[in-house]
Amino acid sequence: MSPEYANKYKELSGKVLSKDTKFIKITKTFDPATNNYKVTIAEESENQAMIEVENAKNSVSATGNYDYQQNSWIKLETWLSSLGGGGEYLYKTSFTWLTQPLENIGEYIATGYGTNTSVISGSEYLQVTYNRQDVILQGYTWTWGPTYLNTDYYWTANIKSNTGYGFSFQICDDPTSRFSNVRGTMAFRVRPNISGAIILDA
Template sequence: MKKISLFLTTLLLLFSMTSVVSAQNSDDEFLSKGPLYEKLGYSTEFIFNLEANPASQSTLLDGGKQKSRGLINSDIKKAIEFGFTEQEIMDFTETDWNYLEEKNADLVNVEEKYIAITSDGQAQEVNKEVALKAIKDLEIKRLQHANETSTFAVDIGSDQEQTSWMKVVTTVTKDTSQSPTAYYLKHSFEWLNEPFWNLQDGIAISHPEYMSQIQNSEIFKYTYDYHTNDFLQTYVGTNNVYKWTADNKGVNGMAFKYDLLSRYSNGPIEYIVKKNRGYMIFGTTKASSQYTKGTAYGHYSHTEIAIAGSIGVKVSLNNLSISGATKVTKMTDTGVTFNF
């Protein structure tokens, strides 16, 4: 009897030690990913609550257009693991949610950059605080003008467009639900104010040849808000434009082009377009077991003077080329590495 008791005690002790080690490893992983979540705009406390209460109804989208979906915390956590910000999740349609179905997401790397673009087409990376302060100052000035004159839309135009501001984010997500393991590369953009030129722009993700693309895994989404065309510029609605086939793809990546809008017409009514934003994403696998690290580069090019017709986009390793435009501003590239 004493031997049996000793045996059971030993098993219980081993189980307890294993549980402690497992919990410690989980905590260490959570803490190591904290900076990645913060780059996407989430606090560690918020992520911890999602993980601690996966089946609880999510409060992230309370009052938003997604509230009726009855989303739970695990739904939101999966979207975050795929590199989506709160704004992007708020913009989700059934198409976005369907893309994430049956995938097991694990965020592995994030890089964000803020860029200032002058009216003569010069792009320069700036820190986050500088960009957000500039946007806040522009909004204060816009409201002051709106209170002073009903001709605000014309009055502020030349001043507003001296500098445009943009945010770009590149993320990598590991998906173990597939065999071999898949790595999803995502690049998103957000115009923080309205750009001076609104023609066609290009977006791309490039990678080494030893990363094979998963067939038909790509998707591009362009989202914009439209407002009344008057001095109040009242919000009316949001539109989404999807593309399921890349305009250019090769062994080193994929690229899309899209029409960057400044106006949107619905019948006889014309609206002002604001908050241009979007993302592209596609899956990859490693082509050979000899490779231990992967790389993804995010690219965005803004056209200012285009030849009649549509632009062309072509992606190569660490580069996005634009044809059909006589003036192009290349935004600062992003780049992330990760372990296979």
């Protein structure tokens, strides 16, 4: 845990008011007309996502590599919590890649919030944790080295609007490395502009 994270969030506590869970499928297809990859995103039911994830894992086990993987699945869980009697609320979204993240695309995470609220300036953060392996030379052979844990922190959202905050980040941008067990958490605090309900919008 970074010192900045500990200083900003170690004393936060509150009561969970609502929770939302989604399963997202990301598909990458090559478009010969533009000579680029096209990425589509769709929500799936938990049951359908788990079936497809299991099939994808079995396919990778059979082939031994991820080079031709065209689909990836993410589990998103978003909470809205009341932070005691100070009138502040916390939006937190945790994400877990259920399969290997797709290569050659950027990653994005965003959380929407009620229009009757305002984000507390500087309260946002993103933490991304993953396992990483790098290619190493053993004798005359290139092979995958040991797996180690890596955590990245981001302290300023790339997207800031009156309906949500979002971060962009890149994981699979190095052809000499591979990544697994990618997960993370995005959060920010808000205050209501007027009295009334705050609606969760993940």
